[in-house]
Amino acid sequence: MNSLAYALLSMLIRKSCTGYELTQFLETFWQAKHSQIYPLLKKLENADMLTFVYEHQTAKPDKKIYTITPKGKEVLSEWIATKPSPPVSRDEFLIKAYAIWLTDTETASELFNERIDFYQKKIDFRKEKIAEMELAYGQQLLDPTASHFGRYILFKRKLKLEQDEVEWCQWVLSILVNNTEQASI
Amino acid sequence: MNSLAYALLSMLIRKSCTGYELTQFLETFWQAKHSQIYPLLKKLENADMLTFVYEHQTAKPDKKIYTITPKGKEVLSEWIATKPSPPVSRDEFLIKAYAIWLTDTETASELFNERIDFYQKKIDFRKEKIAEMELAYGQQLLDPTASHFGRYILFKRKLKLEQDEVEWCQWVLSILVNNTEQASI
DNA sequence: GTGGACATGTAATTGGTTACATGATTAG
DNA sequence: CTAATCATGTAACCAATTACATGTCCAC
Numbered sequence: 144m145n146s147l148a149y150a151l152l153s154m155l156i157r158k159s160c161t162g163y164e165l166t167q168f169l170e171t172f173w174q175a176k177h178s179q180i181y182p183l184l185k186k187l188e189n190a191d192m193l194t195f196v197y198e199h200q201t202a203k204p205d206k207k208i209y210t211i212t213p214k215g216k217e218v219l220s221e222w223i224a225t226k227p228s229p230p231v232s233r234d235e236f237l238i239k240a241y242a243i244w245l246t247d248t249e250t251a252s253e254l255f256n257e258r259i260d261f262y263q264k265k266i267d268f269r270k271e272k273i274a275e276m277e278l279a280y281g282q283q284l285l286d287p288t289a290s291h292f293g294r295y296i297l298f299k300r301k302l303k304l305e306q307d308e309v310e311w312c313q314w315v316l317s318i319l320v321n322n323t324e325q326a327s328i
Numbered sequence: 329m330n331s332l333a334y335a336l337l338s339m340l341i342r343k344s345c346t347g348y349e350l351t352q353f354l355e356t357f358w359q360a361k362h363s364q365i366y367p368l369l370k371k372l373e374n375a376d377m378l379t380f381v382y383e384h385q386t387a388k389p390d391k392k393i394y395t396i397t398p399k400g401k402e403v404l405s406e407w408i409a410t411k412p413s414p415p416v417s418r419d420e421f422l423i424k425a426y427a428i429w430l431t432d433t434e435t436a437s438e439l440f441n442e443r444i445d446f447y448q449k450k451i452d453f454r455k456e457k458i459a460e461m462e463l464a465y466g467q468q469l470l471d472p473t474a475s476h477f478g479r480y481i482l483f484k485r486k487l488k489l490e491q492d493e494v495e496w497c498q499w500v501l502s503i504l505v506n507n508t509e510q511a512s513i
Numbered sequence: 514g515t516g517g518a519c520a521t522g523t524a525a526t527t528g529g530t531t532a533c534a535t536g537a538t539t540a541g
Numbered sequence: 542c543t544a545a546t547c548a549t550g551t552a553a554c555c556a557a558t559t560a561c562a563t564g565t566c567c568a569c
Contacts, residue, residue: 145556146420153427163520172422179557181522202565204520223424224435226442230419231529235331235412237357241478242338242408245401250409251472257411287436287507293426296503300496307492311485318481322472330528348548364529366550387537389548416557 144218146228147175148183152192152211152219157290159210171297184209192218240315248323255312255319262308269302329403331413332360333368337377337396337404342475344395356482369394377403425500433508440497440504447493454487 150173154165162184166177184207187193192215198206211219236258243251276284276295284295335358339350347369351362369392372378377400383391396404421443428436461469461480469480 146418146423150423153423156427156430172426173418174416176558206520219427220430223427223431227420227424230417230421231359232415232417233331233358234415236415237482238331238335238338239408239412241357241482242341242404244473244475244477245341245405246408248472261414285503287433287504288429290429292429296500297422297426303492303496304489307488311488315481318470319472361530391548
């Protein structure tokens with residue numbers, strides 16, 4: 144049982160999903176490719192934590208819809224109370240930012256502008272999803288025992304993070320621009 | 329050449345270091361254990377991007393002090409201008425936060441309180457380092473061509489991130505507490 | 514006609530963690 | 542006397558990415 148396994152269980156306890164859906168919606172709190180997810184779902188099924196049914200589709204490939212079992216629920220609930228291992232973040236951009244003094248203003252500005260674009264798209268997506276949730280569930284989102292609570296607080300966290308990233312990039316850009324002006328006087 | 333290799337080069341271009349030092353100071357923008365770093369330093373040395381000298385120490389093991397070569401500098405500089413791959417973050421706590429509705433208020437509060445402690449320590453450390461930098465280099469930190477610039481902007485970013493994390497945890501805790509009160513009336 | 518969404522899987526490789534290994538010094 | 546810091550390294554294992562593999566439909 145690795146972290147990804149618990150991540151899958153925590154999504155499936157809210158609603159039954161296909162591996163394809165899990166791959167897409169996992170992004171908020173974990174990242175994994177389908178090549179890691181499909182074998183793991185099979186493993187969890189063998190361990191009696193999941194079951195699945197086929198849904199036949201014409202024109203599209205058949206779906207395998209996975210559902211969590213009582214055993215899966217138990218295993219997940221017990222795990223939540225254990226101490227989480229420290230967060231790991233690996234971001235190539237930060238290496239480049241650290242070494243940004245080696246390059247020219249144009250290259251530096253381009254890097255930061257692309258970073259802004261990248262996060263701006265995330266912000267738009269995030270705001271849309273938050274608005275959808277608030278419209279659909281309203282005050283119920285602030286009930287810690289409701290199944291949408293976790294997703295809601297995570298999206299709020301991510302939005303702040305993404306907005307701060309853009310602000311920070313703009314701050315750095317302002318320094319870069321300011322410096323270029325001074326140099327050309 | 330993987331991301332870690334560039335992370336090592338970007339540290340070594342600022343000043344020569346031992347593998348041990350690199351392991352410690354890398355934390356801001358990458359994470360790696362010494363078992364990954366030592367073999368990679370050897371590999372970079374074989375590729376003529378690094379050189380090293382032994383520093384004999386009595387009572388402590390000998391040090392290998394690595395220095396970047398002109399080739400290493402060139403390879404690093406060229407890499408900076410290339411498009412960075414998207415950030416990857418894996419945080420077990422977020423899985424637990426997502427599934428927090430499954431547990432009781434006490435367990436949930438403990439998780440969030442421990443998270444606050446974890447980040448508060450980081451904030452203290454970060455503030456100390458920023459203060460040190462500002463004292464030592466002052467306005468020079470805002471010069472994008474100075475070697476401290478990258479480190480400074482990264483620390484500023486990290487501090488904000490860590491402070492926001494604590495604020496968010498406190499917001500969630502306030503919801504949890506508020507809800508417990510209502511339930512017990 | 515090309516690329517993307519849908520949908521699932523395996524194989525090969527690289528990246529990263531844990532454990533093994535050594536050894537002196539210092540602080541609690 | 543136990544744990545932590547300094548200091549470097551290897552081996553075994555697990556986690557994750559990239560590449561291989563298949564097939565239809567729809568939009569541009």
